[in-house]
Amino acid sequence: MRKTFVSVLVLLLAAVLVLTACGGTGNTTAESNTNNSTATNNNPSAVAEDEPVTIIIANGKGELTALYEQAAKDFMTENPNITVEVHTGAVGDSLSVLDRLTSSGVVVTLAMVEPNGVLEKYKDFGIDLSGERWVEETNDAIKNAEGTIVGFPFSIEGFGLVYNKQVVENAVGGSFDPFSINTRDKLIALFDQLQASGVQYPVAYQTEGWSVSNHYSSQFLNQAEDPNSIVNQLKAGTFDLASNEVWNGYYDTMDLLASEQYNKYGERPIGQYYDDAHVSVGKGESAILFNGNWAFDSLQAVAGDSFGFIPVPVDNNPDNPLNNKIVAGPTNIYIINKDATPAQQEAAKKYLNWLVYDEVGQDWLVNKAQVISAFKNNPHKVTNPLGAAIAVAIAQGKTMPFSTNYIVPGDWFSILGPEVQQYIDKRKSREDLAQAIQSYYTSN
Amino acid sequence: MKRLGNQLFFTGPTMIFFSIALLIPFVYGFYLTLMKMATPVSPMEYAGVENYLRAIRDNKFWDSMWLTIKYVGATIVLVNVTGFALAYLVTSGLRKQNFFRTAFFTPNLIGGLVLGYIWQFIFVRSLPTLGEKLGVELFRLGWLGDANLAFWALVIVTVWQSAGYMMIIFIAGLISIPRDVIEASTIDGANSWQRLTRMTIPLMVPAFVITVFLSLKNAFMVYDLNFALTGGGPYDSTKMVSMHVVQKAFIENNYGVGQAEAIILFVIVAVVTGVQVYYSKKMEVSG
């Protein structure tokens, strides 16, 4: 009896010891990390050049998994002392690779995050990059709240109404200028023309949560010169969505896109239609869907036809700039971890420079990965028609800021995505939706 | 002394691994709920019961809990009824019954994740094609886009997967019923339905205790299937409690609240399974 009591006690004690040991190590690691980083900031130059070093890159955009690995290989051939370990997130995986790696104790050297993440979630993550050579080749370097450049723009992306050129030209009888659709009525007229030409459902509206919230529902922020000013008003509770014309205008257009009359999925507008929508528009059974340049990967799987972007009209005023522009801007921002070793940081900087200046890197970025480069010195042009359409729009000044960069995409996706979907499914009124967005801002 | 040596030799490894995997994290989990912590690497701060208060006020947590309870109820009934029916059919003395038994068990070999993908293909691509070709209105539109149908899709897939497993347990129970008991009732003039309800089922209570416990526990903890088949959609209407906790902790970066919700889940599961086992053991004794 006594013996068993003692042994239980010993077991408990052992457990407690392990627990306290855990707590103890926790504190010391945290401290040693901060020590490291201050040391790093003090003497970044004290790095031997050819010491072998391994860097860990956490990428977003799972579509490019194989390509990232190719880039790492090419880079390593040219820099034999650097080993690059690439991690890529899966498409639609809401848990980012960076978070997953960090929470499991890995110190990621170079991380790809959303532009908003540089300002919010990862605001203490990156090192100062303002001294880098590539800064002068781009207008899209990302600054932190203090105005220091910390983010490297990996790509330019945009979204709007993707259309199948062949189908639309067949319907309008001749060449078609997507920017001629600059009012909602003109969009309706186009839908009707398409139907008259035999396309039963002109729109295949895929209503994935991220698309209807992060992309579609952030567009109204572009009504101000600086979208942040509206975000600030929302936070202060002084912006009334329900009475805002632009905000309502976008949902009037959304109602049209999701309507039973024009939408292939109008009878049950919410569902898993991503692949079906792209197949339909790719094959020309429908003509239009709402998505970004990355949609080409899916469209291409079924058809090599050519595609372009129509601006999303918000009202019937042809002079409203919102009706005449598509959304485009820097996305996928690389930041370098301040907790990485100085040697790793240098190697990561080399990798970024490789993407901007090295011929192989330039070729990889634009020709292989079909990414629109944010850097003026890159001589290549993407051949992917949706990317090309964005590049042309940028050159002609027909773009407005990538509105998603002004929201917290993770929150919007998980908190507001379901709300917008419920609106589309007519389970929530527009007032409810306005209320939901406003209270998201005021309650945080 | 020698006894201590043997004790350590025989039970030591299990004790160590059990402590590593379960005991320490479980005890530590309670401690974590008292801490304010966004991510595992962020500094901890004592917060008292704040995490529990926030968990209790988290409406979405209770929505997902309520949904899970509905799912638990639906799957327990359907999995056990289907499993029992299959067991009854394959033990009715026909030829080829081993073949049927083997076939019905097959879905158990598939893990929840792949299971979800397979059935996504069925619900999103195959059934609508079928509905259109045969004019079946119920199938024409994808099930996963409707909150109600998506829930039933989860239930159907669960039944499809686990009925075979329960069937095996029922078969074990059925073949252990002494023949003379059944024969005696046949002589008494009972028809087959009466035999089933008055003799067989009461004798099967021990098997039901196991199958109900297993389906209860599996249903409360469902994650992989939920994640892969509906992803919680449409609009979070099928997000069950495990998925909610995973998102709370790892996506919304709210470790403290996520862990508090996980502990509440544990308490609920413990109480429900405890009550179930207690009452069914009682039934077993009296029946």
Added chain:
Amino acid sequence: MADRRNAFIIITYSLLIAALFIFLFPFLLLIVNSFKDNGQILENPFSLPTSLSIGHFVDVIEKMNFLVTFKNSVLITVVSVVLISLFSAMAAYYMVRVATRFNKTFFAILVASMIIPFQSIMIPLIYIYGAQLKMIEMAPIPLLIALYVGFGSAFSVFIYHGFIKSIPLELEEASLIDGCTRKQTFFKVVMPMLMPTSVTIAILNVLWIWNDYLLPSLVLTKEHYYTMPIKMKVFNGTYMNNWELLIPAILMTVLPVLIAYLFGQRYIIRGVMQGAIK
């Protein structure tokens, strides 16, 4: 009477065949569509393939890094299952034969722990072994195996415990009197008798570990450590609407277990039965 008997047989058979169709048609659908390309799949998932090209399988083997992924899954599953069976048998044996209060308490704790949902351990697990001890970074596979051994022990000890209780003491007593130590007795006399139960336990644990997704997805962060389900998840994300690759990938994830089942189905079914009776 004979008519009723016949009617009963016909009804039973039709019910069984209908059920058979429902239980097997997803597999048929997979096999049929694995030979088709996207166009054919989207056009009509029920149509038969026009050719039996294995091109997509070859593609998938390469894109999934199949050999490495498969090897990881086999390694993790086999090592975990062997360790679980061995350690649980040892512990259960000792707890049955030396029923001290400590052993009784430990057994009760083990059994009670079976109702702990994984979700309530998952967060501290990542916290302790990831953020604090850095095991997830440094030794993910040994860590994962250790966790499986720990999680599997409760159920396995429980089953062994039930079985060992039913073994008569005489044999062991004879061997103990012959001068064997308890260890020798266990390995030479008891272990062989436990063989059928060990097969049961191994099978149930293989099914669980081979298919598990959530735990490995939290522990294995590097691509070259991925197991089949994680790779499948990544694959699904990368080739989202590309069913012509996804279906062969699903099939290849399921196939190893299906083949094992074809050969060992008798043991598997018997195993589940024994597991239930305790």
